[in-house]
Amino acid sequence: MDGKKQFFRCRVKTSKKKFRSKIRAMKEWIKTHRTMPLEQIFKTVNAKLRGHYQYYGVTDNTREVKNFLMQTKWLLFKWLNRRSQRRSYTLDTFFNGLLRTFPLLEPGIKVSLFYR
Template sequence: MAQMASRSTAWTATEFGQLDLGDVRLNRRARTLMESMAAAPTASVPKACNGWGETMAAYRFFDNANVQYESDARRVQNALRKRLEKFGLTLEPSKTKLVAFGRFAPRNAGNSGRKRPETIYFLGFTLYCTQNLKGRFKVGMRTEKSRLRRSLANLQDLMRQARHLSIREQSEKLNRVLRGHYAYYGIAGNFRALLQVHRGVERYWRKMLSSRSRSGGVTWEAFHQIKTRFPLMRPKLHLPYRALQAIAVL
């Protein structure tokens, strides 16, 4: 703990030694705040800054950086590793890697004996190399498999918790979760994963309703009648190809 505290003090002295907010008291207070947060990097701001009840807000920024060219990526990686070593820190190997990706990646993968190029996992998506209808290279995006399994598991838990609610209340809860899922993962090329979640919810919902039915189960015909009255949100792309192209141009 003492070693961590000394590293935190050294880091804040290096980064904020010349900090000038126009007031000596504010400068001292800001450095103390940074030292508290650096000493407890995994704690929430209130826990890290215990006793700072009058502090209105504090921010910590993290960034997911991607570098396009291999030469730049290697230079940035080496520089970043050396800089972190000054503060007794290291890069997380599983979160930092060089990936051969782009329009020449499929050809290079074949020359290297691989069937397909590597993929990139970024913010819950799997990015992969593919082609559009004209045969030109494009970046494909789909829900990362572990995130997809987690979403389905969370929806199953929600249905178990809502088992004794009315069908109307169940559908409202499910639709709130589906709306949020579609809003985040509803990107061009990912419709199949959205549909997989929708169909999974239908199966689990019918199974849950059957488990509480006194007649021995809910037939698909009866379930379709329930869905007609209390429909589940259909998958929707909130960022279709045209909107995605506009963002890429910007």
């Protein structure tokens, strides 16, 4: 075995059922509150993201937490474009304009399961 020690490690990952339910809840919130001012929408979404990161941001779950952020960005893009009859944002103006004006929190590991 190459002289390397092999250890079994159980990895923690968000369940698909909980992930889908959280995405569905975020979608419903954005859908119902899309008429609010942008500053207030992004402030509340950041608070929701912070709570999600603090609960699910553990070792080995980085991929799922980043996926939640990307899904949230796409939901914001979709529902903020439906605020009027014409398209408000292109992909470029949304990602390089609006998300620079109102940045979303980036995910990080909040709890390490190895070092206690």
